[in-house]
Amino acid sequence: MSNVLLCVGNSMMGDDGAGPLLAEMCAAAPKGDWLVLDGGSAPEREVAAIREMHPQRLLIVDATEMGLEPGDIRIVDPDDIAEMFLMTTHNMPLNYLIDQLKEDAGEVIFLGIQPDIVGFYYPMTEKVKAATETVYQRLEGWMGDGGFERL
Structure with missing residues (x-):
């Protein structure tokens, strides 16, 4: 599988459940050529599986405080994550996971x-x-940044 989608979040915490909702949508009706992993609130559990797959593209989707309007979607440079997001609902900072x-x-x-x-x-x-539905719809035929703006 050349594309892996890692959905991150906690469905018991309101909007933080965007990632798990996306994983559910993909399980019910897959879109495009993606292997979907529901990382929940501990996405580091998926590191070994992702490493074994050596995907060409890894897309990580998470509810993220970016100072924008609710529902806005942006591609975030992984190198900026450590500086931007001090509060997280996850066990491990996402920048550490991405670096791995x-x-x-x-x-x-x-x-x-x-x-x-x-x-x-x-x-x-x-x-x-x-917004989660928008991401879901763009998975099929994903190219580049999927048509999303960069932060």
């Missing part, structure tokens, strides 16, 4: 979806659901 995988993937793309509400037992907002 850069050696094993031809291209690593980090795609952030701007959340509105991240808190235990909050429902996902409609804007983030719509």
Whole structure:
């Protein structure tokens, strides 16, 4: 498989569930040539599997605080993640995870979806659901940055 999609997030924390929702959508009706991994809130569990696959492209999708409007989607330079995102719901900082995988993937793309509400037992907002649907629709025929702007 030349493309791996790593979906990150916690579905029990409102908009942080964008990644797991995307994984569910792909499981129900796959789009394009992607092997989909639901990394949940501990995506580091998938490192060994991704390393064995040596994908040409690794796309990581996560709800990400970028200071934008809720539901906005951006490609984020992995080198900027450590400086930008001090708060995380994950066990390991994503920049560390990305650094581990850069050696094993031809291209690593980090795609952030701007959340509105991240808190235990909050429902996902409609804007983030719509953004997740947009990402899902663009998986088929993905080229370059998938048509998304860079932050």
